[in-house]
Amino acid sequence: MPDAGSQPAAARAPFGQRLAAAMAARGPLCAGIDPHPSLLAEWGLDDDVAGLARFAHTALEALSPVAAALKPQVALFERHGSRGLAVLEELLAGARELGVLTIADAKRGDIGSTMAAYADAWLGEGSPLAADSVTLSPYLGYESLRPAIDLAKETGRGVFVLGLTSNPEGASVQHVGGDASVARRIIEATRADNAPDGVVPAGGDRGLGPVGLVIGATVGPALEELGIDLAATRAPVLAPGYGAQGATPADMRRTFGGAWGQVLATSSRGILAAGPDASRLRSAAERARDELA
Numbered sequence: 001m002p003d004a005g006s007q008p009a010a011a012r013a014p015f016g017q018r019l020a021a022a023m024a025a026r027g028p029l030c031a032g033i034d035p036h037p038s039l040l041a042e043w044g045l046d047d048d049v050a051g052l053a054r055f056a057h058t059a060l061e062a063l064s065p066v067a068a069a070l071k072p073q074v075a076l077f078e079r080h081g082s083r084g085l086a087v088l089e090e091l092l093a094g095a096r097e098l099g100v101l102t103i104a105d106a107k108r109g110d111i112g113s114t115m116a117a118y119a120d121a122w123l124g125e126g127s128p129l130a131a132d133s134v135t136l137s138p139y140l141g142y143e144s145l146r147p148a149i150d151l152a153k154e155t156g157r158g159v160f161v162l163g164l165t166s167n168p169e170g171a172s173v174q175h176v177g178g179d180a181s182v183a184r185r186i187i188e189a190t191r192a193d194n195a196p197d198g199v200v201p202a203g204g205d206r207g208l209g210p211v212g213l214v215i216g217a218t219v220g221p222a223l224e225e226l227g228i229d230l231a232a233t234r235a236p237v238l239a240p241g242y243g244a245q246g247a248t249p250a251d252m253r254r255t256f257g258g259a260w261g262q263v264l265a266t267s268s269r270g271i272l273a274a275g276p277d278a279s280r281l282r283s284a285a286e287r288a289r290d291e292l293a
């Protein structure tokens, strides 16, 4: 595989430390790069590979200085075929050069043997699609994700496992069962993986580990209702739902309570609607970052 120009794994600090440093320096905003057909049209671009490349380049240059991380939505590159994925590779390489962390929102999940191939693609040294982290779906069981979790730890990268998603349909699977809910089991499973040297810390220690969680900003009181102690997991929390899906900073502070320091709020359409002008795009991201902080 061609080398993607990344640092050797040995020289890379653990993902949790790198993310915490980025959040301390730039605030708790992750800017989503979601080139929806409707946004391409609003930006005066064609829904083709050239339009996609222009969109990705503009978003990268405008948003990198103000976001702790960028989150390209993989599906919106995949819909352009192999040339769309080539644009994503260029975007990931550009983010590395600009020193901004990336979260490939691919939501991968499969039996362990296939999961190892997904891990190689999104987290492997020298893979052209390697990002700093990738989103994973635990529907086949948390342990089926092991190859990706282990590779993330080895390479100083991270994963974000779907816990409580922001869409209204998620509750019918994730919230059922109270204390024994799927969401609670998945979320609690991250705790052991985020414990340094296998020691599970007492609640209150906020040093972030490599295994993050996706918890929607829209889930309201679900964490409390399901008896979930997010702070004890030391998981970085990627929170979609802020912006276009309606959650406000006040909603998020109520939802995440004492775990707020772990939360990286992500917004895509809410920021991207300000394009294509790069300075307006950057201002929209700055406003989002400031109201979150």
Ligand SMILES: O=c1ccn([C@@H]2O[C@H](COP(=O)(O)O)[C@@H](O)[C@H]2O)c(=O)[nH]1
Pocket: 032, 034, 073, 105, 164, 165, 166, 167, 214, 216, 240, 241, 242, 243, 244, 245, 266, 267, 268, 269, 270
């Ligand atoms: O529970 C989830 C998991 C992932 N997402 C993704 O986040 C962005 C949200 O985009 P907005 O335009 O800010 O609504 C998008 O890429 C989703 O696929 C999510 O929304 N909810």
